[in-house]
Amino acid sequence: MTTLSREQLVDALTRGIKLAVTSLPQDVKDAIKQAYERESNPVAKKILSSIIDNFTLSEKDGIPMCQDTGTITWFVKVGKDFPLIRELESILQEATRKATKVVPIRPNAVDPLTGKNSGDNTGRFIPWINWEIVDGDDLEITVLPKGGGSEYTSQLRMVSPGLGIKGIKEAVLKTIFEAGGKPCPPIIVGIGIGGGADIAMKLGKIALLRPLTLRHQNPKVAQLEEELFNELNSLGIGPMGLGGDTTVLGVNIEYAHRHPATLPVGIVTQCWAARKATLKITPNGEITVLSHNIPNIFSIKLLGE
Ligand code: SF4
Secondary structure, three states, X not given: OOOOOHXXXXXXXXXXXXHHHHOOOHHHHHHHHHXXXXXXXXXXXXXXXXXXXXXXXXXXXXXXXXXXXXXXXXXEEEEOOOOOHHHHHHHHHHHHHHHHHHOOOOOOOEOOOOOXXXXXXXXXXXXXXXXXXXXXXXXXXXXXXXXXXXXXXXXXXXEOHHHHHHHHHHHHHHXXXXXXXXXXXXXXXXXXXXXXXXXXXXXXXXXXXXXXXOOOOOHHHHHHXXXXXXXXXXXXXXXXXXXXXXXXXXXXXXXXXXXXXXXXXXEEEEOOOOOOEEEEEOOOOOEEEOOOOOOOHHHOOOOOO
16 A cells, blocks of 8 residues: 655645645635525625625636635644654645745734744744544544734633623624725634633634534534524625625634533634635545545646646
8 A cells, every 4th residue: 555645745735735826715716606596685685796706716717715725734643653643744734835836825924022934834833733633543623714804803802791692682683784895705713612712712723613504513503603693684785895784704603611600602703705725635645635525636736637
């Protein structure tokens, strides 16, 4: 049995980044198309139609759907026997640098104090890697290139525990109302409830990884997702903040048990360009794309091929 080489893995992950920035997952495309069908405001309908043209062309031509190709975050679920596990961190950095050149994607990693751009999307703790070590020898990996405009309006709210679900709803509605058109709506809202300040924000981002077609398995949480979806859309912010029926494409919630005295709510806003790609990679180099209906990652052309 041949074993996957470092070079092959770097190449596959680079193609994964290209897939993410050029092609939306099917659930997001479907949600935008459904919003277009439902929308009653003519300006909003026109904007949604332009967004559909945008993602259709970017997929067809293999070019990024937005000039802001985001900051790269990796969600790694790796089997403890995956052959390249010890090198994986440097492989993810190398794939990020390579993608910056060959996709290409915009260099978006700057020193937070000096503002100096590293030029290759890497830097201190960036790309950020979320690690999960599991049994087995496969690698399941998601890349989330998240735009700065939508990250800008994400917020942590510490809700008084006595307010319960009512307080959670108020926190979310206030955050999205204040965000207005800044995060390029229609948006997806990832919400993390409980845990602690850091955990709530992280859960909010993890919630964005769940397809929009799946409601949370806890019926109470699923109901809250549905209610917030309807209430946020009744705010009337609309596509790009110019009014309309469509402010959010979906609301996904994750939760953790919390301290009795604290109810943190992490609200993570994600623009319509909700880019992500998930690959499953076996030790002998078999690669399956889990997020998109594309059977072979190597059919995605990189610059110069
Ligand atoms: S918020 Fe999203 S759609 Fe808007 S500029 Fe940033 S990446 Fe692009």
